[in-house]
Amino acid sequence: MVNLTEQHISEIELLVEARGVExxxxxxxxxxxxxxxxxxxxxxxxxxxxxLEESMSSFGKKGIRQIxxxxxxxxxxxxxxxxKTMHITGITSAILLLLATxxxxxxxxxxxxxxxxxxxxxxxxxxxxxLTVRVKEKISKPRLWINIIGTxxxxxxxxxxxxxxxxxxxxxxxMSSGGLLIIFIYLPLYIFNYYKNKELRTNTVITTVVAIAGxxxxxxxxxxxxxxxxxxxxxxxxxxxxxxxxxSNNTNNNLIALMxxxxxxxxVNFQKxxxxxxxxxxxxxxLNIAIAKSLHQDLTGEEIQxxxxxxxxxxxxxxxxxxxxxxxxxxxxxxxxxxxxxxTTYEKITGTKASLALNHxxxxxxxxxxxxxxxxxxxxxxxxxxxxxxxRLHTGLLQYYKGKVS
Amino acid sequence: MYKKTxxxxxxxxxxxxKGTLKTIIxxxxxxxxxxxxxxxxxxxxxxxEGKIVLTEGALYPALHKLEAxxxxxxxxxxxxxxxxxxxxxTKTGNSDAKEKVEELKEFMETLKxxxxxxxxxxxxxx
Numbered sequence: 001m002v003n004l005t006e007q008h009i010s011e012i013e014l015l016v017e018a019r020g021v022e023x024x025x026x027x028x029x030x031x032x033x034x035x036x037x038x039x040x041x042x043x044x045x046x047x048x049x050x051x052l053e054e055s056m057s058s059f060g061k062k063g064i065r066q067i068x069x070x071x072x073x074x075x076x077x078x079x080x081x082x083x084k085t086m087h088i089t090g091i092t093s094a095i096l097l098l099l100a101t102x103x104x105x106x107x108x109x110x111x112x113x114x115x116x117x118x119x120x121x122x123x124x125x126x127x128x129x130x131l132t133v134r135v136k137e138k139i140s141k142p143r144l145w146i147n148i149i150g151t152x153x154x155x156x157x158x159x160x161x162x163x164x165x166x167x168x169x170x171x172x173x174x175m176s177s178g179g180l181l182i183i184f185i186y187l188p189l190y191i192f193n194y195y196k197n198k199e200l201r202t203n204t205v206i207t208t209v210v211a212i213a214g215x216x217x218x219x220x221x222x223x224x225x226x227x228x229x230x231x232x233x234x235x236x237x238x239x240x241x242x243x244x245x246x247x248s249n250n251t252n253n254n255l256i257a258l259m260x261x262x263x264x265x266x267x268v269n270f271q272k273x274x275x276x277x278x279x280x281x282x283x284x285x286x287l288n289i290a291i292a293k294s295l296h297q298d299l300t301g302e303e304i305q306x307x308x309x310x311x312x313x314x315x316x317x318x319x320x321x322x323x324x325x326x327x328x329x330x331x332x333x334x335x336x337x338x339x340x341x342x343x344t345t346y347e348k349i350t351g352t353k354a355s356l357a358l359n360h361x362x363x364x365x366x367x368x369x370x371x372x373x374x375x376x377x378x379x380x381x382x383x384x385x386x387x388x389x390x391x392r393l394h395t396g397l398l399q400y401y402k403g404k405v406s
Numbered sequence: 407m408y409k410k411t412x413x414x415x416x417x418x419x420x421x422x423x424k425g426t427l428k429t430i431i432x433x434x435x436x437x438x439x440x441x442x443x444x445x446x447x448x449x450x451x452x453x454x455e456g457k458i459v460l461t462e463g464a465l466y467p468a469l470h471k472l473e474a475x476x477x478x479x480x481x482x483x484x485x486x487x488x489x490x491x492x493x494x495x496t497k498t499g500n501s502d503a504k505e506k507v508e509e510l511k512e513f514m515e516t517l518k519x520x521x522x523x524x525x526x527x528x529x530x531x532x
Contacts, residue, residue: 003486028482028489029443029466035488036444063463071467075474 153181316377432503
């Protein structure tokens, strides 16, 4: 039995390496195989040099390298196909999302469909394939976990943004949990793990800086609430309306007091119109209080009044359901009927058309819709405006009577 | 891309044997506890009286693929100043080997039926 020396073996190892075999496991196999061939040939009387020569040439010029190529091909055949799918779906969804954004900004039709398709292919095809490829590539455990956490949080965040754009419920929870996952779990893990690796350090730093800086700059462009100026002007409008209603009421009361002793105060139509204007005033105030109460149930009546007059932010920032408007008696529906009645009465008395700027679409929506997350500040605003118009109209009516008396 | 040398070198055409390489390897390994690459080539050569010779270019890629698929495991041992890798069947490898051999047997029977068709029989069946 011929045994090769260590020197012979290291020579063979070098030869195999020189032929371009980098896979350690394969090189063990090949070195042993070649050694066996040489040993066999030497058993049958050949010397080492010619046995080596013969064995190596039996592989052909590129034979050894081809073995490695064939092996890697067989081992990565599945992954290659998957990577291809991953690339295609990734590029497709990126293009879809980009187009959707352009369409959305331009208000062209089809943006929503593109967003849904893009996000779905990104989250439901690209991300699962990405993870499967990572698992198949047999990357190290910590890196695999970082990839899993990163993909999961991107998944949640992506759906959150999609829900937000499409105005679907649950968007805020998805978005904030996805964002928190990325910022507080994924990023620290990523930075910690990759920073340790000196080769990847520069790359890590660059990626992190670009990601964080880019994200925060973009984020600053998108303020999630309306700006301070807009909010203040909304508040001011409500306060002006309140003041106007109050001054109209005062004017009306003064006019009524002036005519109290005149015979006109016994006129049926005069009394009826007065009564209606007052009911409208009281009902709308009650409705506003009811809405405020549905948002802040623990507050007293006085505090509610205070909020309506001086702290409207507490209502204009909140959202709730419209059920408080649907009382059987003196609800919003009754109020609208009453306003119509008043208009007819006014027209009957004065012979002129009562022109009111009422938003009937809004009012019908408030009466019928089951929306549970409606910004109730707008409702209060609309009801107050309705009341203001009636009170102003009524001032006109009273002036008409006053003119008649004098 | 992969020339004749990559497949089983044999007196039979490579197309005939291409699909049977895995089965041959699994069958060889199921006959003994563990074998190393060169040993497998020698054993096949011996059994088939040199009619089938597994080339290195076909054997090792197949062995690595089978290992990656979890059908084989390896054990390293130092023999004659070098590392030698012994391949053996895993549990799934064992059942897979039986299945593959059965499949091949059946296939061979089916082939026989086709090959042995006489012209008369053919005429009758038409």
